[in-house]
Amino acid sequence: MKDAWSSDEVRKAEEPLIAAGVPLMARAAYGLAQVVLREVAARRARTRARAGGVDGARLRGSLGSDGLPGTARRRPPRAAGRGDVRGARAVLLVGPGNNGGDTLYAGAHLVQRGLTVTAVLASARAHEAGLARFREVGGQVASLADLRVPAVVEAVRGADVVLDGLVGVGARGALRPPAGGLVRALADARAAAGDQWPYTVAVDIPSGIGVDDGALPGPVLRADRTVTFGALKPGLVLPPAAGVAGAVELVDIGFPATPGAAPRTAGPRHAWGAADPAAGRVLRLEAADVAELWPVPGPGDHKYTRGVVGVVAGTGTYPGAAVLATSGAVLTGAGMVRYLGPESVGTRVLLARPEVVVAGGRVQAWVLGPGVPVLDPDDDGPDDEGQARRIFGALAAVTGVLSEDVTGGRVPAVVDAGALTMLEHRLPAFAVLTPHAGELAELLRGLGHDVDRAAVEARPLHWARTAHQATGATILLKGAVTVVAGPGDVYTQADAPAWTGTAGAGDVLAGILGTLLAGRSAEAVRDETLAARLAAAAVLVHGRAATRASAGGPVAALEIARAVPAVVAEILGR
Template identity: 50%
Template sequence: MIRAYPAAAIQAAEEPVLAATPADALMVQAAGALATTVLRELRALGARRPGSVVLLLVGGGNNGGDALYAGARLARRGLVVLAALCAGTVHERALATARSAGVEVHPLRSGAELDVLALLTLARRAGVWVDALTGIGAAGGLREPLAGAVRALDDERLASPDEPLVVAVDVPSGIGVDDGALPGPVLPAHVTVTMSAPKPGLLLPPAAALAGRIEVVDLGLDAALAAGAPETAARLTAADAADLWPVPGAADHKYTRGVLGLVAGSARYPGAAVLATSGALGAGVGMLRYLGPPEPAALITARHPETVPGPGRVQAWALGSGIDPAAADRAAAVREALAQALAEDLPVVADAGALALLPERLPATTLLTPHAGELAALLRSRGHDVDRAQVEAEPLRHLRAAVDATGATVLLKGATTLVAGPHGPVHAQADGTPWLATAGSGDVLTGITGALLAGCAAELRSDTRRGGDLLARLGATAALVHGRAGVRASGGGPAGATDVARAVPGVVRELIEGEP
């Protein structure tokens, strides 16, 4: 699992190490990893290292020192390194080391003014920009003159016929380090080299989309971080998903593998029920019971004859896909299933139309799966004045508000899917492809999630009583599988929801067998 810690926790973990090691030892170690990353990226681009030009965007914090020490290493390897000093005071020892190694130093800050024209002139000479303007201690958006400088650099980047490679030190300057917000201008990175552990803003949207690939530099702080404050954001890996996936044994049968009750689809949207069924069966549910009108039932049994129409014993419920909450008969079916689940303490995944039919408070064994617009509507129904654009701008804040308002675990769908419950960190999964943004894709996710809940129902009830976050981790696992199925189905091009559902069994097999 990739664990992200808030800036204060990382700084607290660093303090005793800094006190016990020679001056700048950690900084030099971080700089070595940063220089290695730059060299590796140049090699991947096919660029000749001798003569390649690197621009260091140097601020006044420790990140600026990291960049200067890394610049010294690069200059010694034959690269042309330019240091644009964008703060009135920078790390003195690192600056002296950079000068002695042949780095061209350009002081650009005079009082409150920054020579942006000179900065752009330097930027045009370089094929690599190292963003070390601010560090993890910065709060809020960039202030002037750095804000204006970053806007100008980003315009230059976009206008350049040969886009420069941007490598961020620790975090792209200007992002919300702890919440992933974008309170002002940010220079998007192709790679972020982050020290000790990821910061939440590297995993959380919308900032995560500007961080590029994340490289973590191990500075030996894992034990101190684990002993301090818990992580606030996390991302499951394929190995984590494999550990959570319910794999049948020789003694298992369809009932022990989990029976899922599905209330989905309608005469108007019969395909939603078919897609949810496909997702659940592809994910390996032991049995699926479908409760719905004749039209989708006929389609489902024609496509999946193993489906059992009609009521019966279940271990979990999947509710809402393809249902209009204003349709009295389908709304009644959702409410009846939900009442049964609550009475029997069964896990539930509630999607789409079910989100408007929920009681005011729910147990943590209920997983809600809205997109941004649905989350806004859910919050408005509970007294919050919020619209879709606000949810998209601050997804973590509004996800947490929805958890507090409902008591449920909430999965907010998006390019980076967020999952959080009343306990534990927020899980941030970015395993998919933009081609997943297609009609019916969410119905497949509902089926995958329902299958997981049915297969882990007993563990879920026990974990919830202990105040654990297993449901959030299962939701994140479903998002990971759904994302990977989208990538597999797409192959870099369009894919429909049916294609995604067909890809699910292969993705699950790869996870279980340990394939990357």
């Protein structure tokens, strides 16, 4: 499991290590430099291969021609086995804090390996020891105060690699001038340059992201790789900031396994006026975590003990959603899947999945709403063919409005698509709402919040937590990076290729999650935090199934469902 630490936790972890004389900056700088050297060597090797052995770096002009001081220093040959990086050019964007110091010390390592390195100081202050070391080994220094921003942009454009070390985890809000203006100009230039832009490495974090909530309050230079130190930061795994971090690589600098003397626990419940990292950890599940969560049948199990999933999905207008949701449930390993809906849709479900039972009965979890039209309160006759009535009945059982003597007890539910507009009572945490950003905005507006889709996409963590507090339910906010917010910890998963954004993929996910909830139904009702973990596990399996089905190209939703058994077997090691 990947555990992201808040900025406060990082500072608290650093304090005793610094007091004990642990060379945190030296470790960070060395690790950063090794990553940069590896990537530069790899890129230069690919360039030579494409150019028939011509070293493209030798064809470039000197840094001085870009308006920055200095020309390439000649260095003795290095061992060929470590990759030839001699003559490559690096530009460092250096802020006044410790991240700037990490960057300068790393730059000194690069100079010693034969790179031409120029540090652009974005502030009148710089880390003194780091700057002295950088100058000592022959690094070239320029100040943003003495240069026009276009000159810096041109220097960066002509480099092989650029290191963004402008701010660290202590920064808050949008970047302030002059760094903000420089980053905006660089971001615009990168967008225009496309693949011709130099490899960009963020030092600890991309400067300007919301470290603890993943927001993008201002301009950010998108990184190809972020080299982070000691622990992951929430902004590197939360949307939308995760989308500008590139590949994230963690350098061990000696932090403890967990932040603080004791494990973190969930903070007090309250209305979320702003994202509160103390409310719980930001986690990302990995395959081993899913294997521990997965309900694996034993020799004494049968279809009823393995979990019965009830599916209310689809109409005559949208029958495919029912086929996809039931397929997702069946192929994830449900003991039984019951379909409730129009006879014509049930016939199509049986043609695709003859294992499905088209009849009512006891269930251990519900999947409600895929392919059901949004209920219009001003329309006396919604075209849902009785599905709204079925969903209202199931939700009454989930919330406990109906007596357990009638329902047989409360069970978990997946609430998707049209069913999201049918919530009339506060929900338990074992009800999982699965909206995309637009649906979550609509739900929140109905609860009195002034929010639109763009606002949700700008602050997904905040609004997912807000929806959890407002409804009581666990919120699975779908996206390229999916956020799951319930009581306590937040999960953030990014396991699927971009091809997964296709019609019906969410219906399959609903079926996968319904099966997981059914397989551990009684536990999910008892443990208010389990539904969120199961939801994150479902997202991981769905994403990996999409990756397998896609094979790097387009994918159809039904193929994602068909890939689930192999993915589950792989995760379980069978």
